[in-house]
Amino acid sequence: xxxxxxxxxxxxxxxxxxxxxxxxxxxxxxxxxxxxxxxxxxxxxxxxxxxxxxxxxxxxxxxxxxxxxxxxxxxxxxxxxxxxxxxxxxxxxxxxxxxxxxx
Amino acid sequence: xxxxxxxxxxxxxxxxxxxxxxxxxxxxxxxxxxxxxxxxxxxxxxxxxxxxxxxxxxxxxxxxxxxxxxxxxxxxxxxxxxxxxxxxxxxxxxxxxxxxxxxxxxxxxxxxxxxxxxxxxxxxxxxxxxxxxxxxxxxxxxxxxxxxxxxxxxxxxxxxxxxxxxxxxxxxxxxxxxxxxxxxxxxxxxxxxxxxxxxxxxxxxxxxxxxxxxxxxxxxxxxxxxxxxxxxxxxxxxxxxxxxxxxxxxxxxxxxxxxxxxxxxxxxxxxxxxxxxxxxxxxxxxxxxxxxxxxxxxxxxxxxxxxxxxxxxxxxxxxxxxxxxxxxxxxxxxxxxxxxxxxxxxxxxxxxxxxxxxxxxxxxxxxxxxxxxx
Amino acid sequence: xxxxxxxxxxxxxxxxxxxxxxxxxxxxxxxxxxxxxxxxxxxxxxxxxxxxxxxxxxxxxxxxxxxxxxxxxxxxxxxxxxxxxxxxxxxxxxxxxxxxxxxxxxxxxxxxxxxxxxxxxxxxxxxxxxxxxxxxxxxxxxxxxxxxxxxxxxxxxxxxxxxxxxxxxxxxxxxxxxxxxxxxxxxxxxxxxxxxxxxxxxxxxxxxxxxxxxxxxxxxxxxxxxxxxxxxxxxxxxxxxxxxxxxxxxxxxxxxxxxxxxxxxxxxxxxxxxxxxxxxxxxxxxxxxxxxxxxxxxxxxxxxxxxxxxxxxxxxxxxxxxxxxxxxxxxxxxxxxxxxxxxxxxxxxxxxxxxxxx
Numbered sequence: 001x002x003x004x005x006x007x008x009x010x011x012x013x014x015x016x017x018x019x020x021x022x023x024x025x026x027x028x029x030x031x032x033x034x035x036x037x038x039x040x041x042x043x044x045x046x047x048x049x050x051x052x053x054x055x056x057x058x059x060x061x062x063x064x065x066x067x068x069x070x071x072x073x074x075x076x077x078x079x080x081x082x083x084x085x086x087x088x089x090x091x092x093x094x095x096x097x098x099x100x101x102x103x
Numbered sequence: 104x105x106x107x108x109x110x111x112x113x114x115x116x117x118x119x120x121x122x123x124x125x126x127x128x129x130x131x132x133x134x135x136x137x138x139x140x141x142x143x144x145x146x147x148x149x150x151x152x153x154x155x156x157x158x159x160x161x162x163x164x165x166x167x168x169x170x171x172x173x174x175x176x177x178x179x180x181x182x183x184x185x186x187x188x189x190x191x192x193x194x195x196x197x198x199x200x201x202x203x204x205x206x207x208x209x210x211x212x213x214x215x216x217x218x219x220x221x222x223x224x225x226x227x228x229x230x231x232x233x234x235x236x237x238x239x240x241x242x243x244x245x246x247x248x249x250x251x252x253x254x255x256x257x258x259x260x261x262x263x264x265x266x267x268x269x270x271x272x273x274x275x276x277x278x279x280x281x282x283x284x285x286x287x288x289x290x291x292x293x294x295x296x297x298x299x300x301x302x303x304x305x306x307x308x309x310x311x312x313x314x315x316x317x318x319x320x321x322x323x324x325x326x327x328x329x330x331x332x333x334x335x336x337x338x339x340x341x342x343x344x345x346x347x348x349x350x351x352x353x354x355x356x357x358x359x360x361x362x363x364x365x366x367x368x369x370x371x372x373x374x375x376x377x378x379x380x381x382x383x384x385x386x387x388x389x390x391x392x393x394x395x396x397x398x399x400x401x402x403x404x405x406x407x408x409x410x411x412x413x414x415x416x417x418x419x420x421x422x423x424x425x426x427x428x429x430x431x432x433x434x435x436x437x438x439x440x441x442x443x444x445x446x447x448x449x450x451x452x453x454x455x456x457x458x459x460x461x462x463x464x465x466x467x468x469x470x471x472x473x474x475x476x477x
Numbered sequence: 478x479x480x481x482x483x484x485x486x487x488x489x490x491x492x493x494x495x496x497x498x499x500x501x502x503x504x505x506x507x508x509x510x511x512x513x514x515x516x517x518x519x520x521x522x523x524x525x526x527x528x529x530x531x532x533x534x535x536x537x538x539x540x541x542x543x544x545x546x547x548x549x550x551x552x553x554x555x556x557x558x559x560x561x562x563x564x565x566x567x568x569x570x571x572x573x574x575x576x577x578x579x580x581x582x583x584x585x586x587x588x589x590x591x592x593x594x595x596x597x598x599x600x601x602x603x604x605x606x607x608x609x610x611x612x613x614x615x616x617x618x619x620x621x622x623x624x625x626x627x628x629x630x631x632x633x634x635x636x637x638x639x640x641x642x643x644x645x646x647x648x649x650x651x652x653x654x655x656x657x658x659x660x661x662x663x664x665x666x667x668x669x670x671x672x673x674x675x676x677x678x679x680x681x682x683x684x685x686x687x688x689x690x691x692x693x694x695x696x697x698x699x700x701x702x703x704x705x706x707x708x709x710x711x712x713x714x715x716x717x718x719x720x721x722x723x724x725x726x727x728x729x730x731x732x733x734x735x736x737x738x739x740x741x742x743x744x745x746x747x748x749x750x751x752x753x754x755x756x757x758x759x760x761x762x763x764x765x766x767x768x769x770x771x772x773x774x775x776x777x778x779x780x781x782x783x784x785x786x787x788x789x790x791x792x793x794x795x796x797x798x799x800x801x802x803x804x805x806x807x808x809x810x811x812x813x814x815x816x817x818x819x820x821x822x823x824x825x826x827x828x829x830x831x832x833x834x835x
Binding site (some may be wrong): 107217218221451 | 752762831833
């Protein structure tokens with residue numbers, strides 16, 4: 001259901017009686033229907049699914065979420081490094097072999 | 104902010120994993136509802152990084168895999184008709200019906216076209232007024248508004264040669280059905296973020312309260328999924344069962360009101376069968392009677408096609424984490440990724456398909472370890 | 478084909494060890510040409526038994542044969558790309574480079590090509606001319622001569638304008654023995670550059686899917702790059718150009734042919750941002766997207782560093798990287814280590830890659 005990706009509005013117009021935008025997905029440009037987000041403006045980001053913008057992306061909450069993740073990372077540094085432990089569990093020592101071979 | 108790479112940063116995963124480890128004290132079984140999340144979990148192998156106490160049970164997967172055999176058979180019958188252009192999302196082409204799939208219909212002369220958007224099907228209808236253009240309208244609440252818009256525009260623009268075969272499913276009734284099963288092992292849900300982008304979150308508090316189960320609205324990038332797991336585990340350890348939103352950047356409590364209004368107009372709630380699971384009350388949408396002119400089931404009179412699901416399939420139990428895939432007698436014998444019986448083998452991320460693939464890694468222990476079934 | 482029918486009876490479907498696929502498909506589906514599992518089964522169950530020669534059994538992109546004291550590589554390929562012109566090339570470029578590369582993957586420098594044109598009634602002669610000139614230019618760039626050709630015309634509606642077939646021959650130097658079966662545990666896996674460019678360039682202009690992207694096909698002849706690698710050591714074990722089915726198909730074919738495991742470090746595989754984003758939009762995995770100017774090499778560990786350096790010194794290998802290694806575990810399978818430190822199986826693609834919604 002859920003293959004929806006973030007894109008940025010670069011142009012807005014009408015086609016076949018429908019409100020449409022040109023949206024940029026990190027270097028990939030595609031036409032997107034804006035009927036469900038008519039207030040979306042050039043420069044805004046939205047989640048796009050099968051050619052429709054379905055929800056505006058909110059930069060402030062995105063930043064808040066990332067800040068929370070960073071904070072958890074700082075806490076974790078004080079209490080050891082389970083990332084390393086997790087890496088070992090799946091055999092991290094073997095995975096570096098390819099990188100070493102390239103040196 | 105690109106809203107993508109930032110949420111795929113392996114370094115930030117460390118803190119989330121550390122917090123999950125520090126919080127968890129005993130085993131918990133969590134279900135991610137959405138196939139998109141399952142895809143992300145397998146693609147990035149994040150289930151292997153979780154503490155062993157946290158078990159992920161893969162939910163009903165994607166709408167493609169749960170589309171009932173009967174609806175697939177109806178689609179195949181319509182697609183095989185001369186004069187029909189049958190348009191579908193790419194995923195549906197390889198989903199087998201009783202004795203063939205859409206690829207095969209195409210090889211036998213059917214005009215089957217893959218489209219990216221339902222609006223593409225509408226354009227094909229506009230450009231081919233002498234052909235019947237049928238769109239296979241499947242999906243959860245995320246895909247339903249785009250499909251509804253296509254039907255709405257077809258009526259508004261008088262595109263009489265456009266119709267839709269609708270098999271939409273809704274997530275909350277499925278969660279309800281899973282929790283209502285007496286043997287249910289699921290203790291917490293990661294709700295599907297993009298479904299909530301459209302529908303909002305107001306359907307969930309009642310479910311969380313009634314089943315005393317935490318529900319955390321979760322996104323699709325690796326860090327989003329870890330955050331969803333972290334919040335669910337935290338609630339479970341504290342004995343709480345509320346609805347939380349771990350995907351705030353894309354989910355508002357009210358969802359998308361314009362999309363919800365269109366859904367109300369175009370569809371009506373109906374009982375719906377899920378492949379390999381059975382009928383779940385009020386878990387689907389069909390076209391409302393006002394749009395009957397654009398309903399492919401009526402236009403092509405395929406309602407007489409009734410197919411029973413194979414009795415050997417036990418995917419319902421697998422979905423609930425009651426049965427490991429290889430414990431099913433059909434597994435690997437009559438049921439393989441090429442010849443799937445149920446939803447969990449149809450999708451490459453389905454529990455049975457993943458188990459089948461990983462089994463090739465060798466030892467049962469390896470399959471056990473690598474299998475997302477846990 | 479008519480001759481072979483008289484030689485052998487129809488294929489016996491009942492005796493296959495491999496379950497179902499063709500019995501599932503009494504007619505050919507697009508996936509049979511997709512370079513994945515279905516293509517392989519068609520070759521294995523229909524063509525190889527029908528033709529019966531030991532050379533075909535090798536299932537390599539080109540056959541290496543002895544003729545009059547010379548070791549020749551011999552290959553053929555057909556080109557049915559749509560549209561005929563795409564960002565970064567045309568069907569004419571593909572028809573030369575594809576066959577030249579198939580020969581190069583046996584370590585041969587292509588010397589002569591044949592070229593068959595199958596034209597659809599009604600196609601503009603100016604278009605034929607444009608394709609022919611692109612083909613000629615590509616041949617000159619690759620240092621190969623088009624020595625013989627053929628033209629047929631089919632009725633309007635029976636073709637997509639132009640189909641091409643080319644066959645090529647080239648000499649294989651003494652001591653060079655490059656084939657999938659030679660992959661050995663310990664080998665280092667080197668990729669010559671970023672993946673997915675050709676597939677994304679084609680998809681961006683395919684009818685019904687159109688999207689805008691600053692990506693050009695990587696279509697190129699790899700003979701020169703292979704020469705540079707062979708100059709370091711004749712002992713390259715495997716070369717493969719990851720075309721249809723992408724890197725995933727190429728690595729799976731090698732793992733199966735040699736009965737070895739391939740361990741891939743996902744983060745090491747270069748994926749251009751626009752390719753990654755186009756794939757995200759369509760729900761595709763870049764590992765399965767086609768390339769037309771890249772190669773993947775299995776090289777003995779002791780030679781890896783020097784081969785990598787030689788590749789990087791060549792324009793078509795400037796971004797070459799080590800992406801993994803050949804191992805004794807999980808025989809016949811490709812297992813990737815993800816950016817997050819877990820592992821996943823990279824399976825052989827089933828057939829065509831289609832945009833998906835979930």
